[in-house]
Amino acid sequence: MNQTSRLRVENLNVFYGQNHVLKNISLSLPDNRITVIIGPSGCGKTTLLRSLNRLLDEQEGVRVEGRVFLDGQDIYQPGVDITLVRKRMGLLSQKPQVLPMSIYDNVAFGPRLLGLRDRRHLDDLVEKYLRLAGLWEEVKGRLQEPASRLSIGQQQRLCLARGLAVEPEVILGDEPTSALDPQSSRNVETQLLNLKENYTIVLVTHILRQARRLADYVAFLYFGELIEFGPASEVLISPRDSRTRAYITGEIS
Amino acid sequence: MSIQRLSRRDRGPELATAPFAFFPVALAGAIFLALLIKAWPLLSLKSLSSLIFSSTWLPSRGHFGLWPFILGTIWVTISAFVLAVPVAILTSLYLSEYAPARVKRIFQPILDLLAGLPSVIYGMWGVLIVVPLVSKYLAPFFGRQSSGYSILAASLVLALMILPTIISVSVEVLNSVPLALKEAALSLGATRFEVIRYVVMKKSFPGMLAACVLGLSRAFGETIAVLMVVGNVPAIPRSLFSPAYPLPALLANNYGEMMSIPGYESALNLAALLLLVIVVGFSLLARWYLVRISRRSS
Numbered sequence A: 001m002n003q004t005s006r007l008r009v010e011n012l013n014v015f016y017g018q019n020h021v022l023k024n025i026s027l028s029l030p031d032n033r034i035t036v037i038i039g040p041s042g043c044g045k046t047t048l049l050r051s052l053n054r055l056l057d058e059q060e061g062v063r064v065e066g067r068v069f070l071d072g073q074d075i076y077q078p079g080v081d082i083t084l085v086r087k088r089m090g091l092l093s094q095k096p097q098v099l100p101m102s103i104y105d106n107v108a109f110g111p112r113l114l115g116l117r118d119r120r121h122l123d124d125l126v127e128k129y130l131r132l133a134g135l136w137e138e139v140k141g142r143l144q145e146p147a148s149r150l151s152i153g154q155q156q157r158l159c160l161a162r163g164l165a166v167e168p169e170v171i172l173g174d175e176p177t178s179a180l181d182p183q184s185s186r187n188v189e190t191q192l193l194n195l196k197e198n199y200t201i202v203l204v205t206h207i208l209r210q211a212r213r214l215a216d217y218v219a220f221l222y223f224g225e226l227i228e229f230g231p232a233s234e235v236l237i238s239p240r241d242s243r244t245r246a247y248i249t250g251e252i253s
Numbered sequence B: 001m002s003i004q005r006l007s008r009r010d011r012g013p014e015l016a017t018a019p020f021a022f023f024p025v026a027l028a029g030a031i032f033l034a035l036l037i038k039a040w041p042l043l044s045l046k047s048l049s050s051l052i053f054s055s056t057w058l059p060s061r062g063h064f065g066l067w068p069f070i071l072g073t074i075w076v077t078i079s080a081f082v083l084a085v086p087v088a089i090l091t092s093l094y095l096s097e098y099a100p101a102r103v104k105r106i107f108q109p110i111l112d113l114l115a116g117l118p119s120v121i122y123g124m125w126g127v128l129i130v131v132p133l134v135s136k137y138l139a140p141f142f143g144r145q146s147s148g149y150s151i152l153a154a155s156l157v158l159a160l161m162i163l164p165t166i167i168s169v170s171v172e173v174l175n176s177v178p179l180a181l182k183e184a185a186l187s188l189g190a191t192r193f194e195v196i197r198y199v200v201m202k203k204s205f206p207g208m209l210a211a212c213v214l215g216l217s218r219a220f221g222e223t224i225a226v227l228m229v230v231g232n233v234p235a236i237p238r239s240l241f242s243p244a245y246p247l248p249a250l251l252a253n254n255y256g257e258m259m260s261i262p263g264y265e266s267a268l269n270l271a272a273l274l275l276l277v278i279v280v281g282f283s284l285l286a287r288w289y290l291v292r293i294s295r296r297s298s
């Protein structure tokens, strides 16, 4: 495997109070590939994803041990500017979370935080990223409308565009299609496949077929442990561990 | 959303409950009408505008100018509002966005307790603490003389009274902003302050405004605590350190006494009517504005 990884997890342990939910996870997420995290409900997929951009330690009562490296820098080191770390990773959540403002302002939100004010430049960025997320044609005539008026599927692609507009290197998605109808899901999946040549993508899903469609690499989590990680062709077709096999054949879910 | 077609069996409960829905409406109408009828003798003698805008209040000579009382109400209420709102917003932002769970747990019951205290307690506290504070420290500091019984004292007491209500409701509004939405903004690289400023505040604005309006409505009508510290002098107030005589205090102090003076009862009823119109008018305005902004943002 000759794969570079700018995002690496080393001996990660996470506790919610006394509850030990991630157990000594080590994982290198390959660049320009889609890595899909699968596993039964409650096994810690969301927790792992949220540890990657440090949303996890926004909460009270969460303890994180271990290290997460982004381009060689441990993002859990004290003194690291979390906002800069987060700008390098876009996040798609389960339900699309559009900001309470216009479609245009949603996409311009990140660039504006970075201090960009020039209207012409912002216009270009908004168009560029809406195109990249496959939404431009549908919304180009109504950019000033509140984003909440879009359909859920459109909202999720808007969230994608908004995340791309901060020019991240990594895209994180926590079951980003679970609230969407099949057509919109396909649409988001297509965008993700198109994007992977330029981004490192990490997706959580509990839909095995989606994993098969998207994954280059698969990580299987079970009760907080990383049971298996490898190329999709190996993990999903001929898994080494009996628990992985049980999961992908549907014996445990 | 209302249920469009009710089956026949469902009509019964509807018929049984509907009259109770009309009851409050009917009551409001009845109050308005009663006040209007009682105020009519005076209104038929003098023009409404001469009663509202005249500053001479000499009931024994038949002068019933309500302007000092109207101004007193507005001064006291608006000052209380201006004092309370910034404090309430900052407190509720702290409580919902920054405070550790421990602090929240302590704060909530205290707020409920404060919101439920009888207003006469606030009034006594005002007489004991706020009035001397104004006469001995605040007024001299601004180079004024004041007995302490003043608009400032009343609005400080009133601000304190409406604070718990505004804070509780605002905290609830702020807490209803989904965590996932805040996280979405955080993950775009916003700082926590930026999230509050551009997302939380924006999302909560209508609700916070409603909280403030709730406080303001309470302030307009608050009677006892205010009349204990406001001085009750029927003159046009000239500064925050002047005494004043808001409408509710006028009514509470005088209704039922000196009713033999011709026109006096009528004048007090007109005062009550004006208070009602101010409060209702204000609430309607606020509601209209709320509907307008919530329609625009969704």
Ligand SMILES: Nc1ncnc2c1ncn2[C@@H]1O[C@H](COP(=O)(O)OP(=O)(O)OP(=O)(O)O)[C@@H](O)[C@H]1O
Binding pocket: A016, A019, A021, A039, A040, A041, A042, A043, A044, A045, A046, A047, A048, A059, A206
């Ligand atoms: N905020 C929290 N406080 C306490 N425990 C939590 C919290 N969030 C998650 N947990 C617990 O941590 C474990 C892992 O949760 P997580 O959300 O990461 O699972 P998941 O794999 O994403 O599940 P799902 O497929 O249902 O989304 C679960 O046992 C859950 O109950």
Ligand SMILES: [Mg+2]
Binding pocket: A045, A046, A047, A174
């Ligand atoms: Mg999850």
